[in-house]
Amino acid sequence: MLRRIKLSNPHAKIFITGCYALYDIESLKQYADGFISMQDKKQKTLIFNKPKKDRVRTYIKIQDGCDEKCTYCISSRLRGKPYSKPMSHIEKELKYAYEQGFKEVVLTGLNIMLYGLDINTDFKTLLKRINTIKNIPEIRLSSLEPRLLDFETIDIIRNGPFKPHFHIPVQTFSNKLLSIHKRGYTDKHIAALTQYIEQTFSRPGIGADIIAGLPFEDKKDHKKNLVFLNELPFTYLHIFTFSKNPGTPAANMPTIKDSIVKDRIRELKSLDERLRLRFKHLNAGKKQNVLMIKKNTGLSDNYLNVNTETTFPVGHIQKLLLYLKGQKLYGKYS
Numbered sequence: 228m229l230r231r232i233k234l235s236n237p238h239a240k241i242f243i244t245g246c247y248a249l250y251d252i253e254s255l256k257q258y259a260d261g262f263i264s265m266q267d268k269k270q271k272t273l274i275f276n277k278p279k280k281d282r283v284r285t286y287i288k289i290q291d292g293c294d295e296k297c298t299y300c301i302s303s304r305l306r307g308k309p310y311s312k313p314m315s316h317i318e319k320e321l322k323y324a325y326e327q328g329f330k331e332v333v334l335t336g337l338n339i340m341l342y343g344l345d346i347n348t349d350f351k352t353l354l355k356r357i358n359t360i361k362n363i364p365e366i367r368l369s370s371l372e373p374r375l376l377d378f379e380t381i382d383i384i385r386n387g388p389f390k391p392h393f394h395i396p397v398q399t400f401s402n403k404l405l406s407i408h409k410r411g412y413t414d415k416h417i418a419a420l421t422q423y424i425e426q427t428f429s430r431p432g433i434g435a436d437i438i439a440g441l442p443f444e445d446k447k448d449h450k451k452n453l454v455f456l457n458e459l460p461f462t463y464l465h466i467f468t469f470s471k472n473p474g475t476p477a478a479n480m481p482t483i484k485d486s487i488v489k490d491r492i493r494e495l496k497s498l499d500e501r502l503r504l505r506f507k508h509l510n511a512g513k514k515q516n517v518l519m520i521k522k523n524t525g526l527s528d529n530y531l532n533v534n535t536e537t538t539f540p541v542g543h544i545q546k547l548l549l550y551l552k553g554q555k556l557y558g559k560y561s
């Protein structure tokens with residue numbers, strides 16, 4: 228039937244869904260532009276599309292949901308308890324992504340560190356299994372919740388096909404705010420984690436999510452954010468402004484004046500620029516693997532945008548010598 232549909236609609240995009248799609252990717256892939264997994268009513272996960280000419284990275288969603296109790300979070304309240312994709316499905320998707328020519332896969336989810344708890348396994352076990360699979364693309368992990376991140380996980384990541392890039396939703400370094408907002412870790416834990424990552428990898432990319440204007444954030448808390456972010460080996464920030472989400476405990480907490488929050492955002496943005504530049508300087512003069520996303524633009528393993536003056540084939544991973552031109556990072560053969 229699929230063959231008939233394809234023949235009579237040569238320009239149509241065909242997506243295959245349902246359990247069978249995952250069990251028989253091999254025989255179906257000649258007809259499909261993509262597969263959609265529907266493990267239950269809640270989960271409708273687009274696994275991937277066939278790569279277009281310039282398509283070199285893709286995403287695999289490994290779980291959804293979260294049962295943590297962060298006071299400001301609406302996503303966990305909307306998406307419900309964690310549920311995970313079986314490991315065998317993830318393995319098939321990784322292998323298929325490799326066959327299709329993808330060079331990098333990002334593993335995503337609402338809280339990927341909760342992977343497996345509903346199916347009697349866990350995130351570390353998934354990582355260890357991935358470390359044993361042959362012929363898969365290199366992998367970038369999305370956000371890693373600090374409460375659950377530990378040295379052992381970092382060691383497992385070091386021994387696998389994972390990029391030296393960690394994105395940590397720190398949110399704040401104020402222990403007072405971490406406790407009020409039920410984050411479950413302290414400033415010391417973040418410091419220990421980032422220092423361990425820095426010692427374990429060569430020039431790792433380390434990003435932080437930071438929320439400005441969390442309820443009860445005072446001048447001292449904001450100052451502490453600036454000091455810790457600068458002193459620890461962070462390489463970039465994603466800055467968010469606190470917003471009240473109806474139905475969350477934080478929605479009933481006192482808010483900070485808009486003008487104060489704006490000032491704090493401005494200071495955080497300027498720090499972000501300095502951290503990015505500091506990381507570029509750290510990498511200048513060093514060789515780094517760069518995945519070419521466009522003819523003259525690539526993404527390094529450690530999450531730097533790299534420009535090139537000569538053209539490289541899209542989708543190739545090149546070891547390039549990095550150098551600075553003004554504030555822009557470039558790479559060349561050497």
Ligand code: SF4
Nearest residue numbers: 293295296297300303
């Ligand atoms: S851990 Fe993340 S997803 Fe879960 S409740 Fe907290 S902020 Fe939301």
